Amino acid sequence: MSTPMVRAEGVRKHFGRLEVLKGIDLTVERGQVCCLLGPSGSGKSTFLRCINHLERIDGGRLSVDGELVGHRRHGDRLHELREREVAERRRDIGMVFQRFNLFPHMTALENITEAPVRVGGASRADAREQGMVLLEEVGLRDRAHHYPAQLSGGQQQRVAIARALAMRPKVMLFDEPTSALDPELVGDVLDVMRRLAADGMTMVVVTHEIGFAREVGDTAVFMDEGVVVEAGDPSRVLVEPEQERTRAFLSKVL
Amino acid sequence: MIDTKPPLGTLPDGDRSTPELEVVPVRAYGRWIATVLALTALVGLVGSLARNDNVHWDVVGDYLFAPLIFDGLTTTLWLTAAAMALGLGLGTLIAVMRLSASPVLYAVATGFVWVFRGTPLLVQIIFWGYAAALYHSVQIGIPFTHVTFFQAETNSLLTPAVAALLALGLNEAAYASEIVRAGIQSVDPGQTEAAHSLGMRPALTLRRIVLPQAMRVIIPPMGNETINMLKMTALVSVISAHDLMSNIQDVYAQNYQVIPMLVVASIWYLALVTVLGVPQAWLERRYGRGTARGGHVSPFRRLFAGAGGLFPQRNNKNDTSDTIEEGGR
Numbered sequence: 001m002s003t004p005m006v007r008a009e010g011v012r013k014h015f016g017r018l019e020v021l022k023g024i025d026l027t028v029e030r031g032q033v034c035c036l037l038g039p040s041g042s043g044k045s046t047f048l049r050c051i052n053h054l055e056r057i058d059g060g061r062l063s064v065d066g067e068l069v070g071h072r073r074h075g076d077r078l079h080e081l082r083e084r085e086v087a088e089r090r091r092d093i094g095m096v097f098q099r100f101n102l103f104p105h106m107t108a109l110e111n112i113t114e115a116p117v118r119v120g121g122a123s124r125a126d127a128r129e130q131g132m133v134l135l136e137e138v139g140l141r142d143r144a145h146h147y148p149a150q151l152s153g154g155q156q157q158r159v160a161i162a163r164a165l166a167m168r169p170k171v172m173l174f175d176e177p178t179s180a181l182d183p184e185l186v187g188d189v190l191d192v193m194r195r196l197a198a199d200g201m202t203m204v205v206v207t208h209e210i211g212f213a214r215e216v217g218d219t220a221v222f223m224d225e226g227v228v229v230e231a232g233d234p235s236r237v238l239v240e241p242e243q244e245r246t247r248a249f250l251s252k253v254l
Numbered sequence: 255m256i257d258t259k260p261p262l263g264t265l266p267d268g269d270r271s272t273p274e275l276e277v278v279p280v281r282a283y284g285r286w287i288a289t290v291l292a293l294t295a296l297v298g299l300v301g302s303l304a305r306n307d308n309v310h311w312d313v314v315g316d317y318l319f320a321p322l323i324f325d326g327l328t329t330t331l332w333l334t335a336a337a338m339a340l341g342l343g344l345g346t347l348i349a350v351m352r353l354s355a356s357p358v359l360y361a362v363a364t365g366f367v368w369v370f371r372g373t374p375l376l377v378q379i380i381f382w383g384y385a386a387a388l389y390h391s392v393q394i395g396i397p398f399t400h401v402t403f404f405q406a407e408t409n410s411l412l413t414p415a416v417a418a419l420l421a422l423g424l425n426e427a428a429y430a431s432e433i434v435r436a437g438i439q440s441v442d443p444g445q446t447e448a449a450h451s452l453g454m455r456p457a458l459t460l461r462r463i464v465l466p467q468a469m470r471v472i473i474p475p476m477g478n479e480t481i482n483m484l485k486m487t488a489l490v491s492v493i494s495a496h497d498l499m500s501n502i503q504d505v506y507a508q509n510y511q512v513i514p515m516l517v518v519a520s521i522w523y524l525a526l527v528t529v530l531g532v533p534q535a536w537l538e539r540r541y542g543r544g545t546a547r548g549g550h551v552s553p554f555r556r557l558f559a560g561a562g563g564l565f566p567q568r569n570n571k572n573d574t575s576d577t578i579e580e581g582g583r
Contacts, residue, residue: 052451083456091453101448104544105466115452118462147544160448167452 012059035213038223094164134162154185313514326501341426348431370428382417383493418490437468
């Protein structure tokens, strides 16, 4: 069996005295789509942010494609990596935020080409060409020279997805990508994500879209109060869950 | 039975057929009276100054373009530019230090701001002018050893011009650091996270993502600081740095024409400050890219644009033309 794309073993995290993650075990295989669900405050977003080391973990181990995130192992010790090394590992991990976080002083195309040129060492011409292809894929070729403020929320989020894809990541993390969108704009973003999944991208998606999780997800993980309550096939976890807590949550959101 | 009520939210049919009504703007009588009063006062003041013999307009004319004045102007200009460059560069460094996780860096930066913002600029200028009385020579080497890389007499290093530059620049750094810090903190932390998640390092993130956005907040107060600096260079006349004000003082110390010489100085300072507004407006546009702001048009510009700022407009199309209209949905 090949190494899983994302592997979490006993991941712990606390903010001050508040323990947000109480030992998370999770494996995402290559090309799989893993959907994280749960009530707010359950730690699912925090866990997602640990995967690309935006949050430092306080215990356990987290690796992406067989490489530890944020640490290097020396015998029995885990040494924290320098900013430079962390930045290098983050290139392989794309992230899409709830609030888009596009760079407002750059056009859609400049948002996409910034990292490949400045970090990836691509030539400006190549990056632009690739950027236009990505914009085409998310259906926004004609918006290349618009600033984020001139785009709708759904368009901004699709640019943000294209921006993350421009670094050719091995895995894509989505942090509630449709939660800040008007209902009629959600569909376009989910369509892009559906196509991405069909193309074989490994994805970890924190979402409240039960329908999306059931249709696209290979695994569904239900989290509550910093632990994984139940995980498995979405058609089981999200339809006839074993745990009472999962059932209670689903009855509220459906 | 047929319901004759129109659906909610629509006008009854009878009202819709009325002809389009003319909108009559408010008549601003108070504004007219205030305008006439202000004009009268202005004409009176300018007239009394123009006809006042004590101003000695002939002396003003003689000295306005005198070589000595131009020498002073040159010094004032480079001093302003160099002190602002030093202030902004050092100020950015101090701002980053104050935002650093290291308590020592934070304390050093905070101490710097405390000292240089907490003592009068005039005191600092005189202090640097007389620094030779504190340290007779300057040595740069490794502390507590005899290794010395550089050694010189303080007086030969600290010429009045250098002392003036140091005093103004270090003082400015203290103020600029606070402006830059506020600018950096005004940028959404999500921007840094997005940049980091793309693999950008902290230094690159600061330079490419955070600072360009912080500039929008930084530029207006820094424009103010530049204008202030231009005028504050007049203070270095106390250590005879040969700026505009020093030279003006030299002249009136000899010919006793204090008022005309001060008019000459004022005309030049005003002219320079006016010119400074141009690059500031350009910078604000440059760093305002991607935002819908900056759409305010002063009544003055509307007046010159022929729209007549004093007359309320029936049609406000002109006012909204520079905001971004494309929603793109």
